[in-house]
Amino acid sequence: MDVSALCDNNATRLSTNDRPAPLAAMAVSVNKRLDDDQAILERECEDAERERDYIECAGHEVKNQIAGAILQQEKVVLALAGDPVEQCAKLVLARLKSIPAVLEKTRELTQVSSSSGPLLRDRIDLVKACQMDIDFEFGDYTPYAGRIVFETGDCPTLMRNVNVELVSIIFRNLLRNALIHGTPGGQVQVSLAGDGAFTVTNGGPVVQRFDELAGKSKRGNTSASGSGIGLYIVDKAVKKIGGTLQLDSPARGRESGCEVTVQFPPDDVPGSGAAE
Ligand SMILES: Nc1ncnc2c1ncn2[C@@H]1O[C@H](COP(=O)(O)OP(=O)(O)OP(=O)(O)O)[C@@H](O)[C@H]1O
Ligand SMILES: [Mg+2]
Structure with missing residues (x-):
């Protein structure tokens, strides 16, 4: 039986109009269950939103405080040159400098764990989004300049309905990993194919398991x-957008290095080809 025939104009609830008594009673209880579920979902979204706001605000404030502390500690290190405690001061400085990266990871973790924000989807070109992350995070004015080779071969654009923040989290983490854990100073091959396969390959020793x-x-x-x-x-981000993640070492077709593949789901806009 076509369930939509049991709905009236409001297709999210079963109709109780002109139904025989047993069917109307069933529709009332099914509708109540749907209302309860929706109320729970809305409460969870609000909680997640509050948590995200808290982490964003706390993160921003801590980053400011840490930036100030780093400046002061750099002066302390300079003033202590040659002193027996110079190494301790340098260690404190290194620890302070690592805090912003930890905060950034915490923010990303909140984003991929949140039940609300990442459900929002945008129609984006994955090729453009990847190129922007490469230019912004690992471009000409960064220590990684010139190390990423981005190939798009048969797909100059690749449109998908996905959450732009999740996509950026995926790109940035995989690119950074290849740059910092792969062969020092070595090239990193990045590719996006028409079937939605995103691949990052780097040199270096085989990584066991x-x-x-x-x-x-x-x-x-x-x-x-x-x-x-x-x-x-x-x-987590890949699962949330309905894709799959594959980790290979050695890289496929090689005897060393690592290769990470994210398979993005097919485009869900009717009539659009995978590669446009
Ligand atoms: N592209 C890569 N090449 C070689 N080793 C890698 C690569 N990507 C990840 N690894 C290995 O996998 C481990 C886990 O990676 P993961 O990104 O989870 O953590 P991380 O990079 O060490 O720290 P962070 O939380 O800052 O990302 C790394 O410590 C590294 O040993
Ligand atoms: Mg990493």
Whole structure:
């Protein structure tokens, strides 16, 4: 039976008009259940929104305080040159400098865990979004200038309905990982294909049980600093947009290095091809 025939103009609830008594009673209880579920969902969205606001505000304030503390500590390090406690002062400075990255990870984790914000979807071109992240985070004026080779081959544009913040979290984490954990100073190959496959490949030694490193707080044998939650966040973000994540080491077709593939879901706009 076509369930939509049981609805009236309001297609989200069952109609109780002109129904035989048993059917009307059932419709009333089904509608009540739907109302209750919607109220719970709305409360959860509000809670998530509050949590996000709190973390954004706290993060902003802490970042300002840390920036001030770093400035002061740099003066202390200079003043202590040659002093026996100079190393301690340098260590404090290094710890202070690592805090903004931890805050950024916490913010990303809140975004991928939130039930409200990331449900919002935007029609975006993945090629353009990736190029923007490369230019902004790893472009000419950064220590990573010239290391990323971005190939789009058969797809100059790739349109999808996805949350732009989640996509950016995925791109930025995977690109940074390849740059900091791969061969020092080595090139990183990035590609987007017409079927929605996004691939990041870097050189370096084989990473044993690479796929297990997407667990929370898991870190591999790397000299780069980090908290071990980047891949965990990426995995959550990819699941949230309905894609899949694959971690290979050695990189496919090679004997070393790492390759990470995110398969974006097909375009859900009727009539549009995957590659446009
Ligand atoms: N592209 C890569 N090449 C080599 N090793 C990698 C790569 N990506 C991740 N790894 C390994 O997987 C581990 C987990 O990565 P993940 O991004 O979760 O944490 P992280 O980079 O150490 O810290 P952060 O939380 O700051 O991202 C890393 O510590 C590193 O050992
Ligand atoms: Mg990382």
